Amino acid sequence: MDNAGGNPTNGQGNAQKKLRSRAWFDNPDNPDMTALYLERYMNYGVSREELQSGKPIIGIAQTGSDLSPCNRHHMVLAERVREGIREAGGIAIEFPVHPIQETGKRPTAGLDRNLSYLGLVEVLYGYPLDAVVLTVGCDKTTPAMLMGAATVNIPAIALSVGPMLNGYHKGERTGSGTIVWKARQMMAAGEIGYEQFIELVASSAPSTGYCNTMGTATTMNSLAEALGMQLPGSAAIPAPYRDRQEMAYRTGKRIVDMVHEDLKPSDILTKEAFLNAIVVNSAIGGSTNAPIHINAIARHIGVDLKIEEWQEHGHKVPLLVNLQPAGEYLGEDYYHAGGVPAVVNELMKQGLIHENALTVNGKTMGDNCRGREIEDTRVIFPFEQPMRKDAGFVVFKGNLFDSAIMKTSVVSQEFFDRYLSNPDDPNAFEGKAVVFDGPEDYHHRIDDPALDIDEDTMLFMRGAGPVGYPGAAEVVNMRPPAYLIKKGIHSLACIGDGRQSGTSGSPSILNASPEAASGGNLAILQTGDRVRIDLNKGEANILISDEEIATRRQKLEQDGGYKFPAHQTPWQEIQRGIVDQLGEGAVLRPAVNYQRIAQTNGVPRDNH
Ligand code: FES
Ligand code: MG
Numbered sequence: 001m002d003n004a005g006g007n008p009t010n011g012q013g014n015a016q017k018k019l020r021s022r023a024w025f026d027n028p029d030n031p032d033m034t035a036l037y038l039e040r041y042m043n044y045g046v047s048r049e050e051l052q053s054g055k056p057i058i059g060i061a062q063t064g065s066d067l068s069p070c071n072r073h074h075m076v077l078a079e080r081v082r083e084g085i086r087e088a089g090g091i092a093i094e095f096p097v098h099p100i101q102e103t104g105k106r107p108t109a110g111l112d113r114n115l116s117y118l119g120l121v122e123v124l125y126g127y128p129l130d131a132v133v134l135t136v137g138c139d140k141t142t143p144a145m146l147m148g149a150a151t152v153n154i155p156a157i158a159l160s161v162g163p164m165l166n167g168y169h170k171g172e173r174t175g176s177g178t179i180v181w182k183a184r185q186m187m188a189a190g191e192i193g194y195e196q197f198i199e200l201v202a203s204s205a206p207s208t209g210y211c212n213t214m215g216t217a218t219t220m221n222s223l224a225e226a227l228g229m230q231l232p233g234s235a236a237i238p239a240p241y242r243d244r245q246e247m248a249y250r251t252g253k254r255i256v257d258m259v260h261e262d263l264k265p266s267d268i269l270t271k272e273a274f275l276n277a278i279v280v281n282s283a284i285g286g287s288t289n290a291p292i293h294i295n296a297i298a299r300h301i302g303v304d305l306k307i308e309e310w311q312e313h314g315h316k317v318p319l320l321v322n323l324q325p326a327g328e329y330l331g332e333d334y335y336h337a338g339g340v341p342a343v344v345n346e347l348m349k350q351g352l353i354h355e356n357a358l359t360v361n362g363k364t365m366g367d368n369c370r371g372r373e374i375e376d377t378r379v380i381f382p383f384e385q386p387m388r389k390d391a392g393f394v395v396f397k398g399n400l401f402d403s404a405i406m407k408t409s410v411v412s413q414e415f416f417d418r419y420l421s422n423p424d425d426p427n428a429f430e431g432k433a434v435v436f437d438g439p440e441d442y443h444h445r446i447d448d449p450a451l452d453i454d455e456d457t458m459l460f461m462r463g464a465g466p467v468g469y470p471g472a473a474e475v476v477n478m479r480p481p482a483y484l485i486k487k488g489i490h491s492l493a494c495i496g497d498g499r500q501s502g503t504s505g506s507p508s509i510l511n512a513s514p515e516a517a518s519g520g521n522l523a524i525l526q527t528g529d530r531v532r533i534d535l536n537k538g539e540a541n542i543l544i545s546d547e548e549i550a551t552r553r554q555k556l557e558q559d560g561g562y563k564f565p566a567h568q569t570p571w572q573e574i575q576r577g578i579v580d581q582l583g584e585g586a587v588l589r590p591a592v593n594y595q596r597i598a599q600t601n602g603v604p605r606d607n608h
Contacts, residue, residue: 017262019054019056019057019130019259020128020129020130020154020598020603021056021057021128021129021130022054023128023603024037024128025037025038025041025051025052025128026052026054030606033606033607033608036608037128038051038052041093041128046091050091051091055089055090055091056089056090056091056130056131056256056259056260057090057091057093057128057129057130057131058085058090058091058092058093058129058130058131058132058133058252058255058256058259059093059094059095059123059124059127059129059131059132059133060078060081060082060085060092060093060094060095060132060133060135061095061097061120061123061124061132061133061134061135061145061148062074062075062078062094062095062096062097062135063097063099063100063116063135063136063137063138063141063145064078064135064137064161065096065099067099067101067104068099068100068101068104068138068141069101069208070101070102070103070137070138070141070161070209070210070211070217071135071136071137071138071141071161071210072208073161073162073208073209073239073240073244074135074137074159074161076245077135077159077161077244077245077248078094078135078248080245080246080248080249080252081133081159081248081249081251081252082094082252083249083252084248084249084250084251084252084253084254084255084256085133085252085253085255085256086252087249087252087253088252088253088254088255088256088257089256090131090252090255090256090259092252093127093129095123095127097116097119097120097123097144097145098112098115098116098119099112099116100112100113100116100138100139100140100141100144101138102138102139102140102216102217107469107470107471107473107568108469108471108472108473108474109138109139109140109471110140110466110469110471110472110473110474110499110586111469111470111471111571111572111575112140112144112471113140113143113144113147113293113296113586114144114575114579114586114587114588114591115571115575116140116141116144116145116148117143117144117147117148117151117588117591118148118588118591119148120144120145120148120149120152121148121151121152121591121594121597124148124149124152124154124598125152125597125598125601125604126604129154130154130155130259131154131155131156131157131255131256131258131259132149132154132155132156132157132255133156133157133158133159133251133252133255134146134148134149134156134157134158134159134229135159135161136158136159136160136161136220136221136224137160137161137162137209137210137217137221138161138210138217139210139211139215139216139217139220139289139502140216140293142158142160142217142220142221142223142224142293143220143292143293143294143296143297145158146158146224146227146229146265146269146297147296147297147300147587149229149265150265150266150269150297150300150301151300151591151594151595151596151597152596152597152598153264153265153266153301153595153596153597153598153599154264154598155255155258155259155261155262155263155264155265156229156255156264156265157229157230157231157251157254157255157258157360158224158229158230158234158360159230159234159247159248159251160221160224160225160230160234160235160237161208161209161210161239161244162209162210162221162236162237162238162239162240162241162244162331163209163210163211163212163217163218163221163236163238163239163330163331163332163334163335164176164205164206164207164208164209164210164211164212164238164239164331165206165207165209165212165238165239165240165331165332166206166212166330166331166332166333167179167203167204167205167206167212167330168203168206169199169200169203169204173324173328173329173330174200174203174204175204175211175212175213175323175324175325175330175503176204176205176211176212176213176215176503177204177211177213177215177325177501177502177503177504178204178213178215178324178325178503178504178505179200179201179203179204180201180204180503181325181477181479181501181503181504181505181506183196183197183200183201184197184479185479185485185490188447188479188482188485189482189485189486190482190486207238207239207240208239208240209238209239209240209331210239211502211503212238212330212331212332213323213324213325213330213331213502213503214284214285214286214287214321214323214324214325214326214327214334214502214503215287215325215501215502215503216287216289216290216293216501216502216503217502218235218236218284218323218331218334218502219281219284219286219287219289219290219502220287220289220290220293221235221236222235222236222280222281222284222286222339222340222343223277223280223281223286223290223294225340226273226276226277226280226281226340226344226365227268227269227273227274227276227277227294227297228268228269228273228276228357228358228359228360228365229265229268229269229359229360230251230360231247231250231251231254231359231360231361232340232341232359232361232368232369233247233339233340233341233372234247234251235339235340236331236334236335236339236340237335237339238331238332238335241335254360254361257362258360258362261362263358263360263362265301266301266302266596267358268357268358268359268360269297269298269301269303270303270357270358271303271304271305272354272356272357273354273357273365274294274297274298274303274305275309275313275354276344276353276354276357276365277290277294278294278309278310278313278314278392279313279314279317279347279352279353280340280343280344280347281294281310281314281392282314282315282317282318282319282391282392282393282409283317283318283319283320283321283343283346283347283391284320284321284323284340284343285319285321285323285325285326285327285391285407285409285410286502287407287501287502287503288393288405288407288499288500288502288508288510288511289499289502290502291307291310291393291405291511291583292472292499292511292582292585292586293585294585295307295583295584295585296585296586296587297585298585299584299585299587299592300587300591300592300595301595301596302595302596307395307403307405307513307583307584308395308403310392310393310395310405311392311393311394311395311538313392314392314393315390315392315393315394315408316390316392317347317352317390317391317392318383318386318387318388318389318390318391319381319386319387319388319391319409320343320346320380320381320382320383320386320387321334321343321379321380321381321387322378322379322380322381322387323379324503325410325503325504325505326387326388326391326409326410326505327387329378329379333376333378333379334379334380336375336376336379337374337375337376337377337378337379337380338372338373338374338375338376338380340369341368341369341372342369342372342373342374342375342380343380344365344368344369344372345369345370345371345372345373345374346374346380346382346383347383348366348369348370349383350383353365353366353369355367355370388409390408391408391409392408392409393405393406393407393408394406394408394535394538395538396509396533396538396539396540397538397539397540398539398540398541398542399521399541399542399549400495400512400520400521400522400525400531400540400541400542401497401512401513401514401520401521401522401540402513402514402520402583403511403512403513403583404495404509404510404511404512404513404540404583405509405510405511406507406508406509406510407508410504410505410506410507411507412490412491412507415491415493415507418455418456418489419431419456419493419533420535427534427535427536427537428532428533428534428535428536428537429456429493429532429533430530430531430532430533430543431456431457431458431493431530431531432454432456432457432458432528432529432530432531433457433458433460433525433526433527433528433529433530433531433542434451434453434457434458434459434460434527435460435462435525435526435527436459436460436461436462436478437462437463438461438462438463438464438468438469438475439461439464439473439475442459442461442475442478446478446479446480446481447481447482447483448481449481449483451481451527453480453481453484453492454484455484455489455492457492458492458493458494458495458531458533459478459480459492459493459494459495460494460495460496460522460525461475461476461478461494461495461496461497461498462496462497462515462516462522462523462525462562463497463515463516463517463562463564464476464496464497464498464499464515465497465498465512465513465514465515465516465517465518465581465582466515466575466576466579466580466581466582466586467515467517467518467564467576467579468497468515468516468517468518468562468564469498469564470564470567470572470575470576470579471572471575472498472499472511472515472582472586473498473499474498474499474500474501474504475496475498475499475500476494476495476496476498476499476500476506476508476510477494477500477501477504477506477508478492478494478506480492491505491506491507493507493508493509493533494506494507494508494509494510495508495509495510495512495531495540496508496509496510496512496522497510497511497512497513497514497515497516497517497520497522497582498510498511498515499511499582509533509540511582511583512582513581513582513583513584514581515581515582516562517561517562517564518581519561521542521549521553523556523561523562524542524549524552524553524556525542529542529543529544530542530543531543575588578590
């Protein structure tokens with residue numbers, strides 16, 4: 001089966017519109033500049049004949065490097081992409097993009113998504129590129145690349161690097177990230193020592209590739225396919241598999257045809273495509289980072305997508321994919337069970353997918369996925385017998401924040417039973433707030449008996465948003481104090497203005513917007529306050545009077561507002577000044593004013 005689809009075409013003879021790269025390499029109005037451009041790219045090893053032959057020039061946006069181990073395999077895959085591009089009559093030009101390694105970058109990789117985005121926009125617009133292959137994988141690389149392609153709007157196709165192989169420890173599957181959160185509890189309870197902690201965590205990462213759980217990486221790669229931006233079946237193939245190399249080759253071939261067809265992100269990233277992504281996200285048990293990134297991509301392509309739509313379209317969708325942290329399996333199993341096409345096919349049978357949404361292979365989502373049946377029902381459940389009903393996000397609002405989300409698919413029955421134990425009020429719970437200002441404060445004090453944390457307490461994390469942290473760190477998932485874990489209490493309600501790792505199964509209400517540092521009421525919450533959460537109404541309220549709220553706000557303002565750490569780099573300062581809140585995608589506000597710039601702004605001026 002040829003997943004690449006589309007029309008076989010080559011660089012010559014088509015009644016096609018002029019390629020933008022011709023403005024560099026074949027510009028009769030300014031031949032001396034043409035010579036200057038030609039000379040240096042010929043120097044790189046492409047002949048003048050080739051550069052002037054009218055072949056499309058395809059960028060390969062390389063996100064892999066030694067600093068970015070999750071995406072490093074793209075350095076190998078890029079060779080196959082190049083072969084595909086050449087085979088189809090294009091010229092490949094690979095270039096590096098700003099690295100974003102989720103686990104390596106401090107204070108958080110969240111700070112770098114928008115920086116990488118900006119860099120990509122500048123490269124795609126300012127160089128002689130007719131199209132681009134986006135090498136995606138580790139959490140923020142996927143949204144950063146899609147956001148950049150959306151802003152510039154030249155033909156673009158994503159290629160996932162693929163998940164790592166399954167991790168195992170003593171015969172049990174150990175999933176990336178998820179095992180860290182579990183081992184952290186085991187160590188706190190004294191069940192394992194530090195050496196075993198490291199051993200367990202390392203076992204979850206046995207090969208090249210991205211996190212093998214349904215964390216943010218698997219989520220965002222699956223959603224890139226659900227959006228139509230990857231070839232069908234591409235997202236789930238494990239990084240070291242032969243099929244992954246083959247997919248790289250097909251992706252390279254296909255992007256050349258996309259240039260001839262003038263198939264651009266704006267043709268694919270329609271409102272319908274985003275609604276498909278929301279539905280698929282619920283069915284796969286996707287990460288709480290998905291709304292941030294998907295909403296950001298929507299804003300850059302100019303599609304109106306509100307945070308409330310995640311609940312409206314996604315909440316009632318059941319969980320089908322049995323991957324950690326919501327379930328038990330890992331990336332290899334997901335691939336063998338049919339990956340994204342099998343999930344989409346299940347949802348399609350229920351009329352939940354916009355089947356006419358166009359995808360990068362030139363065919364519709366419906367045509368790509370129809371009949372792609374589940375191949376292992378232990379890993380992907382049929383829609384009629386789902387793992388869990390109503391698995392999508394609930395969007396909360398109230399006097400603490402305007403929006404925050406909860407991923408219901410990971411919340412245990414034990415948790416619901418414990419918090420929702422009042423027979424007179426079965427959908428709401430009240431509890432005492434214990435407030436932490438940043439993760440250092442939490443690590444320092446969580447086991448302090450003076451906090452008097454019990455099983456009904458709610459843990460709050462603030463100062464962790466796009467401005468406060470800065471960059472919005474994944475720190476809202478907090479473990480209970482060790483004395484509660486020893487009593488069998490493995491989770492407390494966590495609420496915060498930061499994010500949490502997609503690999504975490506913590507029952508949290510997070511991404512709260514506006515954050516404490518941007519005027520949100522989390523800033524006036526005090527340890528000991530009572531907070532009420534109503535799951536049915538989607539409300540989270542601090543139980544104090546409006547007068548008390550006003551008094552506390554006044555006091556906060558007199559004190560100069562919520563305090564957050566000083567800027568440490570120029571980018572921290574620049575981004576803090578222009579970044580939006582998590583509910584709005586945490587985009588750079590001025591960047592949203594630039595839409596489809598390859599069409600609206602033509603090509604840039606000559607450089608000499
Ligand atoms: Fe890179 Fe999870 S840390 S994919
Ligand atoms: Mg993470």
